Amino acid sequence: MFLKRLCGVLIILSMILAFASCKKEPSAVETATEAATDAEPVFNRIDYENIARRLDLPYKAVGSLTKYGSFVYFSAAEDGNADSPYNLLIKADAETGDTEIIAKLESDTHIDYIGVNDSYLVYSVKRPPYNKTKLFLTNLKNGGVKEIYPEESDSFGKLIPRLLGDSIYWLEKNQALENLSVKSVIKYGCETGARVELHSLYSDNSKKSCFYLGDGYVLWDSYINGELSYFLHSIEERKTRSIKAKGDCAEAAVYAGGYIFSAEADEESGKTVDCIIDAESGEYLSDEVYIGAAESIRASGAFIYAETRYTKSFYKVEEKRIHSLGRLPDSFKGEVFPAENGFMILQKGEDNKSTVLILDFSQQ
Structure with a gap:
């Protein structure tokens, strides 16, 4: 009887060991x-x-939302058609729902990006044929507006501007090679107007560039x-x-x-x-x-x-x-x-x- 029990225990142990040896270790x-x-x-x-x-x-075609404090800023199509350019720059009070048109651009002008903080409002726009970008900066302290990236500049589509503090960061195209575009990461001083090139990068022409702040x-x-x-x-x-x-x-x-x-x-x-x-x-x-x-x-x-x-x-x-x-x-x-x-x-x-x-x- 003892031998039978011992054999049974050994068989169970051997099965447990065999199963453990087959278990996959985590990578x-x-x-x-x-x-x-x-x-x-x-x-x-x-x-x-x-x-x-x-x-x-109170707008049907809306885009480019950004929020700062208790206000939401956005662009909208004046005619309410989603296929039309979003030519209105609007500020909405998130508490009351009241809206205010900050800028009304020409009907063929599309607002692409909006960034805002206590001191500055920046937005990028495109006009036909919509392959070049202008960048505008508004000083919220004195109301002054200036164009900081002229339309003549080749922006390869989107600048992807980002506002942080008193600086704006964006990508701009330097030159085109056979299969690559040479681009620059630019830091722009809102107060001084100084441009600093942080880095030159190479991007595949067939792929989009990632840019995040x-x-x-x-x-x-x-x-x-x-x-x-x-x-x-x-x-x-x-x-x-x-x-x-x-x-x-x-x-x-x-x-x-x-x-x-x-x-x-x-x-x-x-x-x-x-x-x-x-x-x-x-x-x-x-x-x-x-x-x-x-x-x-x-x-x-x-x-x-x-x-x-x-x-x-x-x-x-x-x-x-x-x-x-x-x-x-x-x-x-x-x-x-x-x-x-x-x-x-x-x-x-x-x-x-x-x-x-x-x-x-x-x-x-």
Whole structure:
């Protein structure tokens, strides 16, 4: 009897050992990702109904939303047609809903970007054939307006200007090579008018350039000897460092909480994967589909918005960890814009109206 029991125990032990030897050990990427992110995604940690503030706008065709303080700035088509140029620059009080037209441009002029702070208002415009850009700066202290980027300059489409403090950052084209464009990252002093070239970069003519400003950094991408790299410029330290990318091109890239979030495309496989990169070490914490092969990535401070064909989700970066805040409900569908402590969702309305849902994540 004893021998039978002993044999039974040995058989069970051998089965356990065999199973353990077959169990897959976690890879370095899996281990690093678990250390930096929530292990399990959640459907919803946000009470959208309580944090959303509704702003109704008396305009049907609206774009280029930006928020500063209690005001929302946007462009709109004067004739209400979404296919027409958005030639009105408008300011709306998010508390009262009152609107004020700041600038009414010619009917064929399209306002592309709006940036504002306590001292300055900057906006970029295009006119037919809409392949060149003008950039205007308004001094909110004295009301003065000046053109700081003339239309004659070749801006290769979008300047992608970004306002921070008393400086504006943008991309501009220097020269074109056979397959590459040489571009410059420019810092412009609003008070002095001084231009400083931070970096010259090379961009594939067939692909868009990534350019992002937030959380005290300017982020862009460039090709070096045919290989893609990210460049992260610290505004406070006035230093730039490079991080070699794994993918062939970046479809989108933002910076938040010490990480670079990007959607990198692999030309050989035709796939786009989401990447989470430690900005200090350059280590890829994840090059798997974590956020979901995002078609659009936006950041607002420590908050990330990622949009795919099937889902729209929010994340928060806190103490070097990435937390899933959940998906955006279907009832909140619309175009998403970054805002202070959160995001804005533009919903196209009927009867010549639009609605902006302002999401305040400051308590999340």
